[in-house]
Amino acid sequence: MKRPVAIFYFVMFCILLFGFVVAGVTVSSPSLNNTVIISTTSVSGTGFVGMEAATAIFLFVCGLNSFKEFFRMLTQNGVSRKSIFLGRIITLLYVCAGMAVIDKIILLAGKFIASHMSGVNFVGLFELIYAGRADQVGAIHMNIDGFLFGFCLYLAAITIGYFITIAFYRMNKITKIAVAVGVPMVLLNAVPYLDAALLHGELVNVLMNTMSFAFGFHNGANPYFAMVTCLLISAVFAALSWLAMRKAVVKD
Amino acid sequence: MSGIEVRNATKNFGNVHALSDVTVHFEENKIYGLLGRNGAGKSTLLNVITGRIFADGGEVLVDGEPSLENDQALGKIYMMSEKNYYPESMKIRDVFAWTKEFYPDFDTAYAVRLAERFELNIDKKVRSLSTGYSSIFKLITALSTNARYIILDEPVLGLDANHRDLFYKILIEKYSENPSTVIISTHLIEEAAGVIEHVIIIKDGKVIRDESREELMAKGYTATGAAGAVDQFTADKNLLGTDILGGLKTAYILGKLDRAAVPDGIEISKMDLQRLFIQLTNA
Numbered sequence: 001m002k003r004p005v006a007i008f009y010f011v012m013f014c015i016l017l018f019g020f021v022v023a024g025v026t027v028s029s030p031s032l033n034n035t036v037i038i039s040t041t042s043v044s045g046t047g048f049v050g051m052e053a054a055t056a057i058f059l060f061v062c063g064l065n066s067f068k069e070f071f072r073m074l075t076q077n078g079v080s081r082k083s084i085f086l087g088r089i090i091t092l093l094y095v096c097a098g099m100a101v102i103d104k105i106i107l108l109a110g111k112f113i114a115s116h117m118s119g120v121n122f123v124g125l126f127e128l129i130y131a132g133r134a135d136q137v138g139a140i141h142m143n144i145d146g147f148l149f150g151f152c153l154y155l156a157a158i159t160i161g162y163f164i165t166i167a168f169y170r171m172n173k174i175t176k177i178a179v180a181v182g183v184p185m186v187l188l189n190a191v192p193y194l195d196a197a198l199l200h201g202e203l204v205n206v207l208m209n210t211m212s213f214a215f216g217f218h219n220g221a222n223p224y225f226a227m228v229t230c231l232l233i234s235a236v237f238a239a240l241s242w243l244a245m246r247k248a249v250v251k252d
Numbered sequence: 253m254s255g256i257e258v259r260n261a262t263k264n265f266g267n268v269h270a271l272s273d274v275t276v277h278f279e280e281n282k283i284y285g286l287l288g289r290n291g292a293g294k295s296t297l298l299n300v301i302t303g304r305i306f307a308d309g310g311e312v313l314v315d316g317e318p319s320l321e322n323d324q325a326l327g328k329i330y331m332m333s334e335k336n337y338y339p340e341s342m343k344i345r346d347v348f349a350w351t352k353e354f355y356p357d358f359d360t361a362y363a364v365r366l367a368e369r370f371e372l373n374i375d376k377k378v379r380s381l382s383t384g385y386s387s388i389f390k391l392i393t394a395l396s397t398n399a400r401y402i403i404l405d406e407p408v409l410g411l412d413a414n415h416r417d418l419f420y421k422i423l424i425e426k427y428s429e430n431p432s433t434v435i436i437s438t439h440l441i442e443e444a445a446g447v448i449e450h451v452i453i454i455k456d457g458k459v460i461r462d463e464s465r466e467e468l469m470a471k472g473y474t475a476t477g478a479a480g481a482v483d484q485f486t487a488d489k490n491l492l493g494t495d496i497l498g499g500l501k502t503a504y505i506l507g508k509l510d511r512a513a514v515p516d517g518i519e520i521s522k523m524d525l526q527r528l529f530i531q532l533t534n535a
Contacts, residue, residue: 072338075302080326082323250304
C-alpha cells in the first residue's frame with residue numbers, strides 16, 4: 001500500500017500548497033477575503049477544514065481494492081486464508097496508525113503556517129467535531145485525542161471497505177446486482193418513505209439519537225465514545241470479513 | 253506417511269460431480285502424469301489439493317498433515333495453473349523476488365538462467381506476455397521454487413515445439429539433479445509419456461487407473477488383422493475398442509498377452525500411452 005499512500009499525500013501536498021498560495025493571494029486582497037478553500041462547515045475567513053475526511057475516504061477506497069489481487073497471489077504462493085486475513089489486519093492497523101500520525105503532522109504544520117497568515121484557518125476534523133473540548137483539555141491532550149480519533153475513524157473506514165469487497169467477491173452476478181441496486185434503494189428511498197408514512201419520523205429520531213450517543217454528544221462532547229464506536233465498527237466488519245473470506249475460492 | 257494423500261475427495265458443482273470419492277497417493281520423488289479428458293476432474297483435483305477450492309468431502313494430507321489452512325503443508329506445494337494469479341502489472345523479475353519471499357528455497361539465479369534459455373525478458377510485465385510466454389514464465393517460476401511437490405497444470409499450453417522440447421529436457425535435468433515430486437496434468441500425452449513414471453487417469457470424476465507407466469503399458473496391446481480373425485481372437489478378451497480401415501481391423505485389448513495363442517494372420521504390437529488412454533476413456 002506504500003505507493004497509493006505516497007500518491008495520496010503527494011496530491012494532498014499539491015492541494016495544500018495551491019490552497020496556501022491562493023489563501024496568500026486572497027488575504028492580501030480584501031475583496032477576495034472570506035473565501036473558504038475546503039470546508040465541511042462555514043468558517044469565517046479563508047481556510048482548510050476537515051482534511052482528514054479525505055484520508056478516511058481514501059482508506060475506504062483502499063479497503064475496496066485490498067482483496068482480489070492479493071488473495072489470488074498469496075493463494076498461488078501457498079498462504080492459507082487465515083494468514084492472509086491476519087496479515088491484512090496487521091497491515092491495516094499499521095497503515096491507519098501511520099496515516100493518523102502523518103495527518104497530525106500535516107495539521108500541526110498547517111496550523112503553524114496559517115498562524116503566520118492573517119485570516120487563514122487550518123482546522124482538523126477532530127477539532128471541528130469536538131470544538132468545545134479544546135476548552136476542557138490542554139493542547140497536547142487534544143492532539144493525542146485527535147490522533148486516536150483519526151486512527152479509529154480510518155480503521156473503521158478501511159475495514160468497511162475491505163468487507164464490502166470480500167462480500168462482493170463471494171457473490172454471484174445476480175446477487176451483486178441485487179445488492180448494489182437494492183441496498184441504496186432501500187436505505188435512501190424505502191426506509192425514509194416507510195419511516196415518514198408509518199412511523200412519523202420516529203426511526204430518524206432514533207437513528208439520530210443513537211448516532212449522537214455513539215459519537216459522544218449525548219452529554220457534552222466526549223470523543224472516546226466515537227473512538228469506541230469506530231473500534232466496534234472495525235471489529236464487527238473485520239469479523240464479517242473473516243466469515244466471508246474463510247470459504248472464498250480462487251476465481252478466474 | 254510422506255507424499256500427498258487425497259482421501260475420498262468429493263466435489264460437486266451444482267449437479268456436476270466433478271470428483272467422486274477420489275483416493276490417490278502421490279509419493280515422494282516421482283513424476284506423475286495426471287491424465288483425463290476435458291472436464292474429467294483433473295484441475296478440480298489439483299485445486300482441492302492446493303486449497304484453492306474446498307472439497308465437499310474427504311481430506312488432503314501433505315506428509316501426514318492435513319493441508320487445509322495449513323501454511324506449513326501448503327508451503328511444500330507449488331502449483332502452476334493455466335490461469336495467471338500474479339498481478340498483471342508486475343514484472344517477471346518482481347514475481348521471482350516475491351516468490352522467493354514465500355518459497356525460501358527459490359533459486360533466483362536458476363530462474364534467470366532458465367529465462368535466458370527460453371529467451372524470456374524478465375523485465376517485461378506479466379500482462380504483456382503472449383500465451384506461450386505466459387506458460388514459460390509460470391513454469392520457470394514453478395521449477396525454480398524447489399518445492400517438494402510441484403504441480404504443473406497444462407505446462408506446455410501455447411508453447412511451440414522447440415520450447416516444449418526444451419521444457420522436457422529441463423524437467424529431466426532438474427529431476428536428475430534434484431529429485432522432487434512432479435505432477436503433470438496434460439493433454440499432450442505422447443510427448444509427456446517419455447518423462448512420466450506413474451500414471452493416474454481420471455474419468456468422470458473417478459480414478460480409473462493408478463499405476464506405473466510400465467505396468468499400464470504392459471497391460472495393453474493391439475491386434476491387427478482380417479476382421480473375422482480379429483473378432484475370433486478377441487472374443488474372450490477385455491476389448492477396449494476397435495478401428496476398421498478397409499478390410500483390416502485393429503483391436504485394442506487390455507490384458508496380458510499370451511504370444512503362443514496368437515493365430516497366424518494377427519499382428520500384435522504395443523499400445524502407446526496415448527492410444528491406451530483414448531481407449532480407456534472412450535470405453
